[in-house]
Amino acid sequence: MNKIDLTCIIDDDPIFIFAAKRILKVSNFCDNFTIFNDGMEAINQLRPIMESGDNVPDIILLDINMPIMDGWQFLDEFIKIKPAKQTTLYIVSSSIDPVDLEKAKDYELVTDYIIKPLSKTRLIKMLQETESK
Amino acid sequence: MDTIEKILLTPKSETHNEKNIEFLNAIQDSIAIGSWEVDLRTMTIEWSEMTKRIHEVPSDYVPTFDKAFSFYPEEKYREIVSNAFERAVKFQEKYDIELKFISAKNNTKWVRSIGFPVYENNECVKVRGIFQDITEKTNRVDDIILKEKQINTTWHHSPNGMAIIGLDSKLKSVNNRLCEFLEYSEEELIDLNFERLTHPEDKNIDAELIIEMIDGARDHYEIEKRYISKSGETVSCLVSVSILRDKHNLPVHYIANLANVSKLREAKNDIKDLLHTTESQNLRLLNFAHIVSHNLRSHSGNLEMLLDLVEDEIPEATDNEYYPLINDAVNNLSETILNLNEISSINTRSYNDLTHLNLLDYTEKAVSSTKAKAIETDATITLDIDKDVEVLSLPAYLDSILLNFLTNAIKYRQPNISPNIRFKAQKTNHYIKLDIEDNGLGIDLNLHKNKLFGLYKTFHKHEDSRGLGLFITKNHIDAIGGKVEVKSEVNKGTVFSLYFRYE
Numbered sequence: 108m109n110k111i112d113l114t115c116i117i118d119d120d121p122i123f124i125f126a127a128k129r130i131l132k133v134s135n136f137c138d139n140f141t142i143f144n145d146g147m148e149a150i151n152q153l154r155p156i157m158e159s160g161d162n163v164p165d166i167i168l169l170d171i172n173m174p175i176m177d178g179w180q181f182l183d184e185f186i187k188i189k190p191a192k193q194t195t196l197y198i199v200s201s202s203i204d205p206v207d208l209e210k211a212k213d214y215e216l217v218t219d220y221i222i223k224p225l226s227k228t229r230l231i232k233m234l235q236e237t238e239s240k
Numbered sequence: 241m242d243t244i245e246k247i248l249l250t251p252k253s254e255t256h257n258e259k260n261i262e263f264l265n266a267i268q269d270s271i272a273i274g275s276w277e278v279d280l281r282t283m284t285i286e287w288s289e290m291t292k293r294i295h296e297v298p299s300d301y302v303p304t305f306d307k308a309f310s311f312y313p314e315e316k317y318r319e320i321v322s323n324a325f326e327r328a329v330k331f332q333e334k335y336d337i338e339l340k341f342i343s344a345k346n347n348t349k350w351v352r353s354i355g356f357p358v359y360e361n362n363e364c365v366k367v368r369g370i371f372q373d374i375t376e377k378t379n380r381v382d383d384i385i386l387k388e389k390q391i392n393t394t395w396h397h398s399p400n401g402m403a404i405i406g407l408d409s410k411l412k413s414v415n416n417r418l419c420e421f422l423e424y425s426e427e428e429l430i431d432l433n434f435e436r437l438t439h440p441e442d443k444n445i446d447a448e449l450i451i452e453m454i455d456g457a458r459d460h461y462e463i464e465k466r467y468i469s470k471s472g473e474t475v476s477c478l479v480s481v482s483i484l485r486d487k488h489n490l491p492v493h494y495i496a497n498l499a500n501v502s503k504l505r506e507a508k509n510d511i512k513d514l515l516h517t518t519e520s521q522n523l524r525l526l527n528f529a530h531i532v533s534h535n536l537r538s539h540s541g542n543l544e545m546l547l548d549l550v551e552d553e554i555p556e557a558t559d560n561e562y563y564p565l566i567n568d569a570v571n572n573l574s575e576t577i578l579n580l581n582e583i584s585s586i587n588t589r590s591y592n593d594l595t596h597l598n599l600l601d602y603t604e605k606a607v608s609s610t611k612a613k614a615i616e617t618d619a620t621i622t623l624d625i626d627k628d629v630e631v632l633s634l635p636a637y638l639d640s641i642l643l644n645f646l647t648n649a650i651k652y653r654q655p656n657i658s659p660n661i662r663f664k665a666q667k668t669n670h671y672i673k674l675d676i677e678d679n680g681l682g683i684d685l686n687l688h689k690n691k692l693f694g695l696y697k698t699f700h701k702h703e704d705s706r707g708l709g710l711f712i713t714k715n716h717i718d719a720i721g722g723k724v725e726v727k728s729e730v731n732k733g734t735v736f737s738l739y740f741r742y743e
Binding site: 120172199223224225 | 535538
């Protein structure tokens, strides 16, 4: 199992960020993280990275309900970027509202919708998916 | 009448020439009036042609006293006529009476009989009189009386207020009901300008309509108008006004019919308020559902993740009495939130979202998903559903409903008796009725009827009775516009009757 170089977490919940980072580290999934606390911060920072192709995260974990700019608004901006290098994006949300699950399918960019909490088993599956891409 | 009286009282010798008789008969014929004469000296009676015709006897008929009175079979009228005759003879009183009469041909008629006594030397020698058929007139009067009674009854006992209003807007006549809801007496209302009782905001709202009606462009109009009662209450009325015209087509007065709709109005407003409250409550519930769906879940999710990490990273921290209990509590919390989510996600969809689903297909699907349990418990499942019966539902709801009843039927079987479960579908007027009958433990309905479909209600000690199944199922059934009934006997079994809409 190849280790992933860089994971980007876009979430406003410090406990989730702490726990997610630890799980990713403990399960030997990834050591390096970029953290953004809302969609606006994320899109502003990620746009030059995606366009230049330097330091592009292998995986992006995107929360939906966030202040300032939520996950959907982030996605609407993110799909406008012409990336120099591909990345894999997962929505990771505690919302099990069928409306949200359906909406995620509208974005080709979204590989999957993961319902929180994040577990080790789900991470292993995620890694396999990323590798096979 | 004076001329007739003169003719009748003129001595016979003077009238008894051919010409006079001819003239008299002609008059009698044209106005259906006959004449008669009783000669008290000879005790003979003479009837004119017309009198005979009214009696419906042949022209050669010879009347006698007895015969003459026999045309009045009713005691009452016979007495009237004989008394009048007697008084005429004894006291020289002329008479003019109306009598009910039965002709020789057995026709009931009304007749008018006028009698004049003729005196000679202070002695009554003759009584002469005229005889008139007034049946038609009497019937017409009776009809009018009846009609007037009908109108009066309608007027006074009408559930609506009614008024006759002059062209000057003054009330000419009012009925009890109108007095009642305007709280004025009839005396107070009569001659009062009706405009003065109209709600200030509603004055003149029908001015144009009245002009159109006077001009003849319309014969009536309806309008909703408010009035002010004596105690100052607003009375909302549905008013229907028509106009009465005389024979020259000139307006005489208005007739107004006022239905008091204040209570209806109030009720409507109450319903509006209630709807508003319900809507805002619903909105709050939706918000609540969202809070449950997202916020609560994210906290319990975090707790789960943290506990997993502790287990991985600091295993020694889990080796105490507290950790497993905390772990259980977190798991229970997560499960409760999951259940709440399931419930809050059931929406009453607009019925247009529902699709026609084949009931047999869906039931077979439910049966095949419980196959393992059915084999394990040696259950017999019979499907008595016509292959083209369709019901209206959302696919997921129908799956969940059928599966829930089937698994319940197996789960709550009697110990040592193989479950026997029967699905039977029938078409009724508005629904497809699906009976699901089992021979299981049954439910004590006297004890549990009211909470059968309640949340977290369980009726049997079973390891995975969560009290959620029937609650959710009932909500699904409600959401697709169906209903459910239950019959059950402890240790005999249960029949759930599900009603699905199909059109």
